[in-house]
Amino acid sequence: MTDKMYTFRPVNVGRIVLWTLFALVLLVAPKVFTSSLSMTMLTQMGIAIIACLSYNMLLGQGGMLSFGHAVYSGLGSFAAIHVLNKVADGAWSVPISLLPLVGGLAGLLVAALLGALTTKKSGTIFAMITLGIGELVFSMSLMLPEFFGGEGGIASNRVVGEPFLGITFGPETEVYYLIAVYTFVCTVLMFAFTHTPLGRMLNAVRDNPERVEFIGYDTQRVRYFAFMIAGFFAGIAGGLYTINFEIVTAEVVGAHRSGAYLLFTFLGGALFFFGPIIGAVMMVLATVLLSEMTKAWLLYLGIFFLVMVMYAPGGVSGLIMMNLRLAAYGMLRRLWTSYLALGGALLVVLAAVGVIVEMIYHIKLNEAMGPEMTFMGATINTHGVDAWVGATFLLITGVGLFELVRRQFVHQWGQIQEDIEAENLRQQLH
């Protein structure tokens, strides 16, 4: 897993196509997935995309491992809901469509205050300070119920003020399209940021802060400015959250949410700009869909995270880009049988792990419902020896198969990388 594998870069024409596709997906998604559950998920995905992208400004682009990014999105949510209530009282007049900007400004302000402290340091100390600040803000939520609303949080109603062009933000669809517009614009802006002097110097600070000081830049300033911009976009995500849920509780600033930003940004891949978008989609799929399907979803998530950290530290986007690079050299087709075998073996492992985990959960949590449980449409007796023997056998077979195929795959992969190197050398010589 060397850096060389990530050096593939798509051409500029592709960039326009990709942005158009992104806009189209945002536009068409609610027409394709029409159920109320998918609508809920789509709106949350938009919010998560902005939050994870803003987080990756720190992690992927600035090398800043923050454990407290939810502070900025969460306080953005609180600022937005207080303003929303002022609007509902008739005290203030702010269009609902601009409410996310209120969240953004709050995020920016808080990041300007706290960032002055955190960005003085880098590396482990930075990470520790963000962790401390995260805990501090969360504990403040219990001390200041006037602002944070205590246990119950603060509720509001987004259908207030004068409708603009007949848009009341009552129906979920209208909220979705508001979020979609913000998602698109914020994504474009954050991508544009990566092509500005500050954005590039942020990469330089990530790579080698020491040298940055000798080419005229104050590394603390670079980190501080980037931190504020990340806070701004996190705050926008927070404002959208307020509009979508109409209730904000203290958990939005909590360590769980901060951890989720980190985990899913990493899973999506911090090395590429679009990685966190994938991560955000996975975040909503996991927290909404997977958690509906099984009580053991956090366990599965943990296992998946472990496997990714060990075998694909570049995340899903890293995997995609590595394979696109092979495709660019026309070498992807050499791998498709291996991929098929890998996928097959993985399915067997997954099924085996799934059965075992679900059986354990059933025995521990659903014993009152009897020993029978259904898994993938099949009825399984969790007290029967055959079920356990079968599952164990399946697991051993799956792991064995996977390991066999994996070795073959690693060998093949190395061979292909060598061929690509040779090809590059040939091209350089000509």
Place this chain on the structure above:
Amino acid sequence: MSEHKASAQGLALELRSVRKSFGKTEIIRGTELAIKAGERVALIGPNGAGKSTLFNLISGRLPITSGEILLNGKPIHGMKPYEINRLGLARSFQVSNLFPRLSVFENIRCAVLWSMGERYAFWRFLSKLDAVNQRAEEVLDKIRLRRKRDVHVTSLTYAEQRALEVGVTIAGGGDVILLDEPTAGMSKSETANFVRMIREVTEGKTLLTVEHDMGVVFGLADRIAVLVYGEVIAFDTPENVRSNDRVKEAYLGSVLAQNQAAEAGV
């Protein structure tokens, strides 16, 4: 002191009784050095003489214990490295110190940005900064890495990394350049080309370079400063330094003998 003041106008870099201690150990012991603008000076001396420490003091990486350092007549000791850099002093490092996940061109462009007034701008696209990009392309040509423009630093050969190290150093347009063993670890033929390149890119600038290769030192330098145990024991033209008894005794005799032995061996 009056002598110093009188000559201050023509001096690019001046060290006045600079001292540096680490704990109780004094590494730099009252170093005096006055380098004229446009001069090429080689700093030589045995291992542990304090050459790299001296570079770190001048460039602001380490604070001095006492004394004064002046850049173009202005005191710079106590300043941060980036403040010193903004005043026109740029340095390279003995071990290549680059941005590994950026391309060769991006490395150079980063080094150009501040000097062209771009600072922390996040409202302008890099691709639209014509002056910056033009300067970066020029530097790319000067250090002969045009063909590696979009290659990541990790894919460069050692000599190419050394060239980029010099490129990043000069890209900001500083007029006082400090190079820390730029040719260390290179082959003879690589070194010859490299010295030619250094000559070109430092044309009209003030150069202070640490160097172990005596061929390079005598070929490149207008004057040579000999640092032994934290003191400059000689600062003179190459001819005079070569015939200086104290230098011979302290350092050069053994080095020249080694060099000759090495050449005879080859």
